[in-house]
Amino acid sequence: MTPYKDLSREELLQEKESLEKQFAEVKAKGLKLDMSRGKPSAAQLDLAMGMMDVLNSSTDLKCREGVDCRNYGVLDGIREAKELLADMTEVSPDNIIIYGNSSLNIMYDTVARSMTHGVMGSTPWCKLDKVKFLCPVPGYDRHFKITEHFGIEMVNIPMHADGPDMDMVEEYVNNDPAVKGIWCVPKYSNPQGITYSDETVRRFARLKPAAEDFRIYWDNAYGIHHLYEDKQDNLVEILMECKKEGRPDMVYKFCSTSKVSFPGSGVAAIGASKANLEDIKKQMKIQTIGHDKLNQLRHVRFFGDIHGMVLHMRKHADILRPKFETVLDGLKTELGGLEIGSWIEPRGGYFISFDALPGCAKAIVAKAKEAGLVMTDAGATFPYGKDPLDSNIRIAPSYPTPEELKVATEIFVLSVKLVSIDKILLEK
């Protein structure tokens, strides 16, 4: 196809007229479609319904260590849950604490604790004039909201095909003692689906932070969330890399079963060095008597072990894969060669990231909404909701049905084309 920019004014106007007709038709259907959040579909949730049966009134509710999981006790998680989630995030069970239902909540609490109590004896961040976090962009909006909530200054770090711009990361982390953290989704990243390369992970491990309380916030949300059995990204395990480099305390790993079992009713965990975990537990024992051990037991009894979990994730992949392919096919067929946007084909995770012509993202999302398609707000993938180029749009294909996705993609590409033509026309 001829790139739009190479079409004449007349050709563009003609194309616009035809697109507007198509748009009017789909708009007239009065659809309500949602590609805004990384929410599993009902079919995916059905996969874990067996979990509702593994504990019943005649089940032995003692965990392996003999603790009655119905009662108080066990601050940091029952042993078998530690083993399962440790395997999931590839650390030793001794390097993990099991929390409640939300890894986001763990990350929030981690920042909150650092604000009021510092990190392993450092000055509480609330006593400092300035605290900064590095934010690879585009990234996860809820990460950025946490740091914004605590008044932490966020610094955009561009993402490349192999992860964040490590020259820039090293420059900041190794020289600026105000830099206390970096938000990472290292595998099948939100929203681009990029997995950090081996070299990127090793460069993370080799950081020499100016601040002793600098931590890498390694949110491995999609660690086992592959789309393919044969094409899988591999991520080097960072805690071990940091250990090898003599800085085992430099990373916090976060994970959860939110998109494995049930979002909101899953189990979340933090993986870190023993020194970090001891520091965390000092606060944790004040905050709670313990998390929901019955739900921990429910997960362990349902999945059995990490192999059971991996097999379960293949069923998720079977549902998600055709959805991703529907969107990607639509983008390729309709936008390929037009040079009005680019995207990456992810091998896992929950998102497709689309980069429109600069200045077009907000308008595209607004246009799609006209026809009943809700997308993630343009800008949401950047700190403070501000995409400097107004270019990035996050596409979440998981929740709609395949049929809905087909129409949603149609609306999306129409919106991209219409907005892009207007932009090109203005510049002609």
Next chain:
Amino acid sequence: MTPYKDLSREELLQEKESLEKQFAEVKAKGLKLDMSRGKPSAAQLDLAMGMMDVLNSSTDLKCREGVDCRNYGVLDGIREAKELLADMTEVSPDNIIIYGNSSLNIMYDTVARSMTHGVMGSTPWCKLDKVKFLCPVPGYDRHFKITEHFGIEMVNIPMHADGPDMDMVEEYVNNDPAVKGIWCVPKYSNPQGITYSDETVRRFARLKPAAEDFRIYWDNAYGIHHLYEDKQDNLVEILMECKKEGRPDMVYKFCSTSKVSFPGSGVAAIGASKANLEDIKKQMKIQTIGHDKLNQLRHVRFFGDIHGMVLHMRKHADILRPKFETVLDGLKTELGGLEIGSWIEPRGGYFISFDALPGCAKAIVAKAKEAGLVMTDAGATFPYGKDPLDSNIRIAPSYPTPEELKVATEIFVLSVKLVSIDKILLEK
């Protein structure tokens, strides 16, 4: 019986010899007994085993409003859970937020949020030179640990038969702007089992705090935890009282089903004015996508409504009542008239509070431990773990079996007698 203090030196020494013989006998049994924590017994947990069956793989897991409880969404709790816990804590469902499994965690988060973000727009407490909390004593050790953790200065307020010393409370709250809160367990208090009188609650509601961000931390942990059907304490509902006095924002109410269903796997909530709840939700939506809705649904489907919950609590009472009576009978029979200790007979809750002769509590707890009986650490019921009189001991009769309790009480009274005799002998 003759008070020990009226016995002669010889009589005391003779009594001591006989007691030491008894103590040696029970010690020789090598028992392991625990009256240290307010933990339900296995028999109590068995009462809620039906809850393990109410949700299964063929259950409709949508809540009344049509939300699929297996998926993300609903920040502040499903409607039917709000109704159940609102009834439990006697407020409107519009005045409640449902959290995770632990009311302690809500209290911690409430203080943590006030530290970093203030209360409804006030200065964050971490920016203030001094923050104080009033602590009715004896009280709940985990409350005091939270305020200690955040470096908040704690001020002891003596408990009377009708609640905290309200003259002192008024004096502090109405005049000192550094006083930001007071910890209250208003019904069947921990550890004394005291219920605040109507007048005490009304005096709370009539407080005119010097600090706009002063809040009453009303931990109604034992609101429906009666021991008797015919002898029940009544507590005036404080949110309404505060509303009547024109200060609806002055109180946070906390409750949970930890000692109704399963500790650690229950549901907790905060009740407060809408303005407070809006303030809380601003932070909550950053902290989490939502709490465990399946567990909320599980609770609602099991109890049905507040009447179902009340009936359920009667079964708890049937198990707890004889345990309390075993301890109270033991105290009365063995210590009555000796004037070496006093206690209150509670009508609900989880504890019996024992006041030994000044300077004896630590020694009594240590003595009991010699014979294999673990009690709550002496001093734990006071801020910083320091009982100025070294007198108060918390007895938790819920966990041991009735047979174990009989022996535990025997060990306890022997320890009280032996330590008291030593003390009286010293002073003779």
